[in-house]
Amino acid sequence: MNVLELKERVVATPVWRSIFRHRYLDSNRNRALTVFSNVFLHIHPVKVPEKSLRLRHTMCLGGLSFALFLALTVTGVLLMFYYRPAIPQAYRDMKELEFVVTSGALLRNLHRWAAHAMVLFVFLHMARVFYSGAYRPPREFNWVVGVLLLILSLLLSYTGYLLPWDQLAFWAITVGTNMAEAAPLIGPKFKFLLLGGNVIGENALVRFYVLHCVVLPLAAAVLLAVHFWRVRKDGGVRPL
Amino acid sequence: MDSQRIEAAGSGRRRFLWFTGLGALGTAGAGGAAVMLDFVHPKVLFEPPSSFRVGRPESFPVNSVTADYARKVYLVRTEVGFFALSAVCTHLGCITRHVEEEGAIFCPCHGSKFAVDGSLLMGPATRGLRRIAIRLEDGELVVDSELEVEKDAVLRV
Numbered sequence: 425m426n427v428l429e430l431k432e433r434v435v436a437t438p439v440w441r442s443i444f445r446h447r448y449l450d451s452n453r454n455r456a457l458t459v460f461s462n463v464f465l466h467i468h469p470v471k472v473p474e475k476s477l478r479l480r481h482t483m484c485l486g487g488l489s490f491a492l493f494l495a496l497t498v499t500g501v502l503l504m505f506y507y508r509p510a511i512p513q514a515y516r517d518m519k520e521l522e523f524v525v526t527s528g529a530l531l532r533n534l535h536r537w538a539a540h541a542m543v544l545f546v547f548l549h550m551a552r553v554f555y556s557g558a559y560r561p562p563r564e565f566n567w568v569v570g571v572l573l574l575i576l577s578l579l580l581s582y583t584g585y586l587l588p589w590d591q592l593a594f595w596a597i598t599v600g601t602n603m604a605e606a607a608p609l610i611g612p613k614f615k616f617l618l619l620g621g622n623v624i625g626e627n628a629l630v631r632f633y634v635l636h637c638v639v640l641p642l643a644a645a646v647l648l649a650v651h652f653w654r655v656r657k658d659g660g661v662r663p664l
Numbered sequence: 665m666d667s668q669r670i671e672a673a674g675s676g677r678r679r680f681l682w683f684t685g686l687g688a689l690g691t692a693g694a695g696g697a698a699v700m701l702d703f704v705h706p707k708v709l710f711e712p713p714s715s716f717r718v719g720r721p722e723s724f725p726v727n728s729v730t731a732d733y734a735r736k737v738y739l740v741r742t743e744v745g746f747f748a749l750s751a752v753c754t755h756l757g758c759i760t761r762h763v764e765e766e767g768a769i770f771c772p773c774h775g776s777k778f779a780v781d782g783s784l785l786m787g788p789a790t791r792g793l794r795r796i797a798i799r800l801e802d803g804e805l806v807v808d809s810e811l812e813v814e815k816d817a818v819l820r821v
Contacts (some may be wrong), residue, residue, distance in 0.1 A: 486673060599773060602757040617701075621709045 468654045470660075481556070485549035486655075489577075490648065492542040495578075497641065499535040507587070509633035511626050539581055546577045554636035566654040569647055576644045588628060597624055599630070644654035714810035720803060721746065721821045730763045731778050737796070737807055738762060738769070740780060743779045745820040748798040748807045755789035769793065782815070 434440055444455040460466045475481075506525055507517045521528035553559055556576060559567035586597045601624070605615040605653075620627025718739050724730055724746070730739045731751065736759055738749040749769075753760050758773035768785060769778040776789035784792040797811035798819050805819075 580694050595773065597758040598758060611720050617704055620704075621711055625711065627706060627709075 462647055467649070467656065469656050483548075485545055485552050489542055489545040489549055492538045492545060493644065494647070495538045496535060496542060499538065500532050500641075501532050501639065503535060504637060509587070509629050511589065511629065514587065514629060518588045518590070539584060543577055543581050546574050563654070564656050566651060566658065569651045569654065573644065573647050573651060576647065577642055580636060580640045580644065583632045583640065586624075586632040587636065589629065594624060597628070617640060679796070696748075699794040715806060715808040717801075718748075718805045718807055721800070721805060729762050729764075733759055733761075735809070737809055738757070738780075738793075739798075739805070739807070744804060746798055747781075747818050748795040748796050750796050750809055750812075753789060754791050754793060757789075760793070 435444075445461060446454055448454060450459075456470045458465065459468060459470045503521065506521050506528065508514060518532075521532050523529070553567065553570065582600060583602075586593045594599075601615050601619060604618065605611045607614065616622065618628070618631065620631050680694055712735070716735060718732065718737070719732075720802040721741075724739060724741045728741050728744055730741075731737075732739070733751060736751040738746050739750055740747050740749065751760050751769075753771040753773065753776055754782075755771065755774055755776050758771050760769045760771045760776075760778065762769050762780070767780060769780060770776070771778075771789070774788050775786070776784070777786035778789075779785055782795055784790070792815070794812050795815055795817055797808040797813050798809075799806050800819065800821065
């Protein structure tokens with residue numbers, strides 16, 4: 425039995441057929457089915473004009489931002505195996521990751537640099553969309569979603585800053601939360617709730633940790649889905 | 665919701681149920697939001713007390729500035745008496761530092777400069793250091809860092 429025969433037999437099994445409900449004969453129908461019978465592929469349009477794949481239309485900046493988001497998710501989850509958001513464990517765990525854990529320094533640096541890069545690429549993506557006029561109707565709502573995603577990127581970056589619990593982290597959050605306090609009316613209350621108290625201590629560390637690892641990434645994931653879906657619905661890149 | 669159809673239904677049963685349902689959902693939503701807000705509001709804080717003893721008056725020489733960076737306070741004794749300054753910079757909350765040779769107080773974060781009486785010498789801060797409450801209790805000086813007092817308040821001993 426050669427490989428092709430084996431493939432034919434596997435593809436014909438009920439198990440295979442239950443997962444992939446169509447054949448792979450090269451027809452328009454099957455090409456379409458491949459995309460929209462798959463939860464991951466269906467975010468993409470069934471057909472993409474060849475012109476819109478030209479690199480210079482988008483410079484792939486949005487895609488790079490998303491790739492960095494995925495890299496940050498993977499490295500972040502791995503870092504969570506060793507990190508405890510408590511005082512003084514947080515700082516020690518960061519040191520342990522840096523100097524003791526195998527690949528810990530690599531993971532931590534990947535996470536840090538990918539975070540810097542993501543903020544940079546999100547900005548560049550926004551600039552590209554602006555300069556190529558891609559925010560104009562019918563895409564104006566997706567621009568708004570993009571602005572929310574930019575804010576989430578910055579908040580993710582900011583909340584991650586406190587977690588190493590070193591001097592840089594402490595004073596950066598001191599300065600940042602005092603800026604938030606300057607907001608009219610809700611400022612002082614917002615700062616109190618954000619820190620879970622009047623000083624940057626254990627409560628603040630746990631709050632920033634939960635925001636950084638759960639709340640903000642989930643919000644970003646939901647908005648990313650909306651963002652990509654709107655790109656698909658609005659027809660992706662069509663040179664104007 | 666198809667508002668035109670509701671409009672067409674007029675003031676009948678459908679309209680009543682629509683507003684009752686909306687009202688119930690709104691009330692439940694507002695209640696949930698209020699409970700959520702109260703949930704994230706800590707009820708007990710394990711923070712250092714804002715009021716603390718700093719020592720006996722005679723242990724501070726006249727015309728001296730004593731810094732307690734851990735508790736974020738300067739105790740100043742002049743010929744007239746005592747006053748206390750919060751060491752927290754009024755710009756963005758960093759801890760300032762008293763430099764004896766310069767006779768001034770500096771912020772390491774953004775470079776604000778203050779005189780030892782708390783007045784502002786150089787920005788980016790827009791006002792001087794907070795003068796905070798000081799009182800004599802059982803022969804010891806007690807400072808309350810949460811209680812701001814007048815800019816020229818001095819405790820005569």
